[in-house]
Amino acid sequence: MADLALHSVEKTFGALKVIKGIDLDIRNGEFIVFVGPSGCGKSTLLRMIAGLENVSGGTVEIGGKVMNNTPAPQRGIAMVFQSYALYPHMSVRENMSFGLELSKTPKAKIQERVDIAAGILQLEPYLDRSPRELSGGQRQRVAIGRAIVREPEVFLFDEPLSNLDAALRGQTRVEIARLHARLGTTMIYVTHDQVEAMTLADRIVVLNGGEVAQIGTPLELYRNPANAFVAGFIGGQQMNFLTPEQAARALPDTALPDGTETVGVRPEHLQQVTGGGIEGTIDVVEEFGEYALYHITLDGDALPSVTFKSSATGVGAMGDRIHLRADPQHIHAFDAGGLALSVPTRH
Amino acid sequence: MQKSGKSWVSPWLSGSVPVLIVAAIPALIFVGVLLYFTGWALMFSFTNLELYGRKATEWSFVGLDNYERLFTRRGFLESLWTTLNFTFFSAIIGQSILGFTLAAVLRNMYGGVRSVLEVSLMLGWLLPDIVAAFLWSATTSKTGLVNQLIVIPLGMEPVNFLNDYALPVVILANIWKGTAWSYLLYSAALDNVSKEVVEAAKVDGANAWQRTRRVILPIIKPHIGTNLLFITIWTFTYFPLIYALTGGGPGSKTEVLSIFLYKQSFGIGKLGYGSAISVAMLVIVGVMSLFYLRLLKEPE
Ligand SMILES: Nc1ncnc2c1ncn2[C@@H]1O[C@H](COP(=O)(O)OP(=O)(O)O)[C@@H](O)[C@H]1O
Ligand SMILES: [Mg+2]
Numbered sequence: 001m002a003d004l005a006l007h008s009v010e011k012t013f014g015a016l017k018v019i020k021g022i023d024l025d026i027r028n029g030e031f032i033v034f035v036g037p038s039g040c041g042k043s044t045l046l047r048m049i050a051g052l053e054n055v056s057g058g059t060v061e062i063g064g065k066v067m068n069n070t071p072a073p074q075r076g077i078a079m080v081f082q083s084y085a086l087y088p089h090m091s092v093r094e095n096m097s098f099g100l101e102l103s104k105t106p107k108a109k110i111q112e113r114v115d116i117a118a119g120i121l122q123l124e125p126y127l128d129r130s131p132r133e134l135s136g137g138q139r140q141r142v143a144i145g146r147a148i149v150r151e152p153e154v155f156l157f158d159e160p161l162s163n164l165d166a167a168l169r170g171q172t173r174v175e176i177a178r179l180h181a182r183l184g185t186t187m188i189y190v191t192h193d194q195v196e197a198m199t200l201a202d203r204i205v206v207l208n209g210g211e212v213a214q215i216g217t218p219l220e221l222y223r224n225p226a227n228a229f230v231a232g233f234i235g236g237q238q239m240n241f242l243t244p245e246q247a248a249r250a251l252p253d254t255a256l257p258d259g260t261e262t263v264g265v266r267p268e269h270l271q272q273v274t275g276g277g278i279e280g281t282i283d284v285v286e287e288f289g290e291y292a293l294y295h296i297t298l299d300g301d302a303l304p305s306v307t308f309k310s311s312a313t314g315v316g317a318m319g320d321r322i323h324l325r326a327d328p329q330h331i332h333a334f335d336a337g338g339l340a341l342s343v344p345t346r347h
Numbered sequence: 348m349q350k351s352g353k354s355w356v357s358p359w360l361s362g363s364v365p366v367l368i369v370a371a372i373p374a375l376i377f378v379g380v381l382l383y384f385t386g387w388a389l390m391f392s393f394t395n396l397e398l399y400g401r402k403a404t405e406w407s408f409v410g411l412d413n414y415e416r417l418f419t420r421r422g423f424l425e426s427l428w429t430t431l432n433f434t435f436f437s438a439i440i441g442q443s444i445l446g447f448t449l450a451a452v453l454r455n456m457y458g459g460v461r462s463v464l465e466v467s468l469m470l471g472w473l474l475p476d477i478v479a480a481f482l483w484s485a486t487t488s489k490t491g492l493v494n495q496l497i498v499i500p501l502g503m504e505p506v507n508f509l510n511d512y513a514l515p516v517v518i519l520a521n522i523w524k525g526t527a528w529s530y531l532l533y534s535a536a537l538d539n540v541s542k543e544v545v546e547a548a549k550v551d552g553a554n555a556w557q558r559t560r561r562v563i564l565p566i567i568k569p570h571i572g573t574n575l576l577f578i579t580i581w582t583f584t585y586f587p588l589i590y591a592l593t594g595g596g597p598g599s600k601t602e603v604l605s606i607f608l609y610k611q612s613f614g615i616g617k618l619g620y621g622s623a624i625s626v627a628m629l630v631i632v633g634v635m636s637l638f639y640l641r642l643l644k645e646p647e
Contacts, residue, residue, distance in 0.1 A: 050550060051550075052546050052549065052550070072549055073550060073551065073552035078550065079546075079547070079550050081543040081546070081547060082543070083541060083543050085541060085544045085546065086544070086547075087544060087547070087548070087566075088544070088566060089565040089566060089568075098548070098551050098561075099550075099551030099552055102551060102552045102553055102557060146547075146551075150551075
């Protein structure tokens with residue numbers, strides 16, 4: 001059981017600085033998700049924690065000990081890779097016991113741990129099969145099983161679900177959440193998918209270009225994004241960004257803070273009105289059953305399109321005109337640098 | 348699976364059977380010629396055909412005499428032993444292990460050193476055998492580079508390597524000449540080993556040796572089988588470099604089967620006996636190939 005701390009961690013590949021000084025304190029037992037667009041350095045950061053990548057600057061501490069130069073197997077971590085990375089020539093059982101065997105764990109003990117992990121992951125019927133004979137979801141479970149038998153202090157996951165189809169992804173997500181509840185071990189989970197981040201994390205670390213954009217609980221990030229990047233990245237649908245002029249029309253009675261350059265409104269926080277507000281034409285309607293998304297081209301040139309989410313009927317069809325207002329309790333104001341300004345009407 | 352009349356061609360081609368037939372003609376001719384020559388050798392291995400003289404035209408069948416001779420006369424068994432040594436040390440040990448080691452080491456290196464090594468490997472491979480033989484004999488002669496640079500400065504008598512250590516020199520020359528192939532094949536094989544699998548083994552606590560032996564080698568086992576198959580066949584029947592370098596000598600120290608065969612058939616002119624030697628070589632290579640083909644098969 002271990003806390004994990006990063007102090008000014010940096011990584012450079014040749015002349016390219018990929019991780020630009022990251023500070024992070026992870027409490028024992030936390031489920032932390034690193035989320036961010038592709039190429040922002042999530043995997044690199046995770047691999048530095050794992051000991052698969054040298055640390056160019058700063059320190060990585062696990063359980064209070066600096067681990068910068070400790071080889072991976074001695075860090076008390078286990079890693080689940082995106083491609084599962086199973087040993088193709090070994091059976092499921094051999095895959096799970098390989099690490100224990102290398103560390104000269106007694107045979108009986110290996111057997112016991114593999115059986116327990118197989119039980120947790122419902123892998124008992126497959127123990128003697130080759131990974132080739134398993135489905136993607138089963139392979140992923142073997143990869144997780146291989147991590148469990150190491151009894152690590154920290155689990156590291158690098159986009160473990162991105163090779164699964166949508167239905168299986170949802171299911172496996174829940175299984176991982178269950179696993180965390182059951183084992184109570186610290187987990188660090190990398191994903192580019194904000195849904196996985198929101199649903200799994202105790203705290204999310206949003207990364208952008210090798211820097212921390214914001215750290216917080218899922219709801220903190222959803223309600224109070226610290227900047228336009230986080231606002232745009234977190235949330236079921238991309239946030240709408242309006243100019244101050246558009247915002248003045250969408251929010252007739254609301255004073256915006258000084259220096260507001262853009263105003264963010266989530267699609268679910270727009271409301272249809274019969275007249276006034278911002279006005280435009282519906283381009284595309286995406287019907288999800290429980291709600292629909294309306295993609296609207298606004299009149300005028302600046303930031304011309306917004307998305308409106310509604311579960312009401314009769315909102316309109318493609319080509320219809322529509323008037324919208326924003327809910328003043330749920331708006332976000334950003335200055336020229338994209339930093340969030342506090343909005344008085346927001347509670 | 349449904350068995351239709353056309354199931355032997357891929358669906359891509361089944362629509363163009365005339366094209367297929369035209370394309371098959373060269374292949375059929377090729378196979379025909381191969382079978383003709385093999386059949387020819389097989390048939391004459393039972394005769395006393397000679398290259399010159401009376402028996403060049405008035406040959407007759409002599410039953411298994413030629414095959415008996417393989418085991419009763421001096422030459423064949425000694426030559427077979429030399430060939431096995433040559434093949435084992437230059438191909439299986441030398442080229443294969445050196446090629447794998449180079450592939451494993453160089454793939455983690457970039458820039459100058461790697462390029463220089465790759466180019467020199469390829470040079471050895473691309474250089475014509477006769478030129479290579481000349482280089483090696485010049486280098487290992489009594490006044491050659493090795494003596495000038497190493498042996499004499501160390502205060503020792505110069506050594507005529509080609510005379511005193513003929514087989515080792517020939518083996519080394521062939522390692523130098525042939526390692527590029529194994530290097531290329533193993534490089535391609537290692538490209539197919541997922542980086543994440545190797546990293547998983549690292550996290551599991553496997554050191555470099557354990558990663559190689561327990562993870563990488565088993566994964567590329569089919570490639571190893573393919574490579575051993577190729578280089579064994581090539582080396583077992585290899586002729587030009589050895590012949591140009593030593594002519595099979597001194598004595599018969601480097602007289603591998605291909606040289607023995609050449610001397611018996613075209614030197615002495617015993618074509619019937621030569622045919623029997625070539626059939627025996629074919630059988631030996633065939634048996635070795637079967638062994639490798641089993642390696643090639645996917646496990647289970
Ligand atoms: N071994 C490497 N050598 C050079 N650049 C690398 C290497 N690994 C990653 N990078 C670069 O670092 C950046 C971050 O990569 P990565 O951590 O894999 O991003 P993410 O996982 O967030 O998609 C990318 O721009 C990538 O090109
Ligand atoms: Mg990644």
